Every structure is written in structure tokens, then in C-alpha cells.
Amino acid sequence: MKNFKNIFLIFILCLTILILTGAGCAGQNQKKQDVMTTEDDTITNDNKKQNDELINETDQINDTSGIKKDEQKQVDSAMKKDELMINEEKPAGNNQNYSGAVISGKTAKLYDYNQADYEAALKTDNLIVLYFYANWCPICKEEIATALYPVFNELDKDNVIGFRVNYNDNETESSEKELAREFGVAYQHTKVFVKDNQRVLKSPEDWDKDRYISEINKALQ
Structure with missing residues (x-):
């Protein structure tokens, strides 16, 4: 009977050690997962920030391109207007309708x-x-x-x-x-x-x- 008690105590002790060891490992794994999650969040935030910066730069380029296009349209319009004025002022050849004999x-x-x-x-x-x-x-x-x-x-x-x-x-x-x-x-x-x-x-x-x-x-x- 005494031997049985000793065996039972040893069993309980071993089981307790196993439980404590498992809990420690689980804690370490959870800590590692938390660290990895934090790192992933940091990487995700960095990538998002870079994407936002790229989008902003693209928007700025598009805005600048739009301004340049508008300026070019204004220049082209002014040039066409000048050409029309020159053509109106200086018709070529004898295509005028003159009233004299x-x-x-x-x-x-x-x-x-x-x-x-x-x-x-x-x-x-x-x-x-x-x-x-x-x-x-x-x-x-x-x-x-x-x-x-x-x-x-x-x-x-x-x-x-x-x-x-x-x-x-x-x-x-x-x-x-x-x-x-x-x-x-x-x-x-x-x-x-x-x-x-x-x-x-x-x-x-x-x-x-x-x-x-x-x-x-x-x-x-």
C-alpha cells in the first residue's frame, strides 16, 4: 500500500511537471506569435505608408500634367487665333472682291x-x-x-x-x-x-x- 502511494505521488508530480512545461511552451509560443503579429502590423503599416506616398506622387504628377496640358491648349489656341488674325489681315492673291472697273x-x-x-x-x-x-x-x-x-x-x-x-x-x-x-x-x-x-x-x-x-x-x- 505504501508503494502504491509513492507511485501515485510520483505520477502526480510528473503530471504537474508536464502541465507546467506545456503552459510555459504555450506562453512562449503566444509571445512569439504576438511579436510576429506586431512585426506584420509594422510591415503592413510601412507598406501602406509607401503606397499612400506613391499614390500622392502619382496624383501630383497627374495634376502637373493636367496643368501643362491646359497651358499647352492655351498656347495652341493663342497661336491659332494669331494665325487667323494674320490671314484675315493679309489675304493672299487677288481673291478679293473689288468694285472698280x-x-x-x-x-x-x-x-x-x-x-x-x-x-x-x-x-x-x-x-x-x-x-x-x-x-x-x-x-x-x-x-x-x-x-x-x-x-x-x-x-x-x-x-x-x-x-x-x-x-x-x-x-x-x-x-x-x-x-x-x-x-x-x-x-x-x-x-x-x-x-x-x-x-x-x-x-x-x-x-x-x-x-x-x-x-x-x-x-x-
Whole structure:
């Protein structure tokens, strides 16, 4: 009986040791799990922070790109507006609708002068040929018949326009007198070339066809 008690006590002691040992191991495992959980939470928070920073940087880049796109649109719009204004101010060629009578020419036309047509021509990039003419002047009559009119009939350039301007005769209008004063014209049969609103030639000499063609080509260069 005594032996049985001893055995029972030993058994109880061993069982107690096993229980205590198991509890200790469980505690250590729980502690390790807690540490690992804390580390995982830290890593997760760090990753989340990095993701948030990347998202913010991406948003900033997108915002900047949006601003640059808006600025580029404004620049493109301004450039198109400038181009339209230039095209409106400087129509190319003889595509204008002039009201004056055509004296000669099909592609390059010579008109009887009127102020509205002349002002419209100034808004183009055409070379403007002004011939100051008096109906009583024999030199004028010969020059227009043998040189001025034939040259315009033969010109195949659509960037040349001419006006026969009455000067110091009974058909001269006030706008023609003003134009003569503007260019300092003192003689009939004077030629004045205007390009881009600037006088580029003035000659009171009488010209033949070759001289007209030469001077026109030179002014267009």
C-alpha cells in the first residue's frame, strides 16, 4: 500500500511537471506569435505608408500634367487665333472682291482707282502698282497703250494688282489728290509701287514693257 502511494505521488508530480512545461511552451509560443503579429502590423503599416506616398506622387504628377496640358491648349489656341488674325489681315492673291472697273488683266488685274479697293488691297500681301495718269497727257496715253495695259494682260501672277489713278485732270477726285500728296507725286505718268504698306519704288520716267516686267519681278523678290 505504501508503494502504491509513492507511485501515485510520483505520477502526480510528473503530471504537474508536464502541465507546467506545456503552459510555459504555450506562453512562449503566444509571445512569439504576438511579436510576429506586431512585426506584420509594422510591415503592413510601412507598406501602406509607401503606397499612400506613391499614390500622392502619382496624383501630383497627374495634376502637373493636367496643368501643362491646359497651358499647352492655351498656347495652341493663342497661336491659332494669331494665325487667323494674320490671314484675315493679309489675304493672299487677288481673291478679293473689288468694285472698280477692270481696265486690263485676267490674273493680275489693273483697276480704275477707287479708295475702297485701294484700302482693301493694302490689307493683302499683293504688290500694288499705282500709275498716276492724266487724260490730257500724250506720254501717259502712249505708255498705258504700249506698256502698262499689255503687261497686265500678260502677267500670270496673282499677287500683283494695279490702279490707274487720275492726276491733275478733270476726272481727278479728292481721294486721288490725297494719294498723290501722300507719295509726293509731282508729275503725271509717275509710277509708285507699294508692298506691305510701304512704298518700295517711285519713278516719274516713262517705261516700256521690259522695264515694267523687270521692276515688278524685282519688287516681288
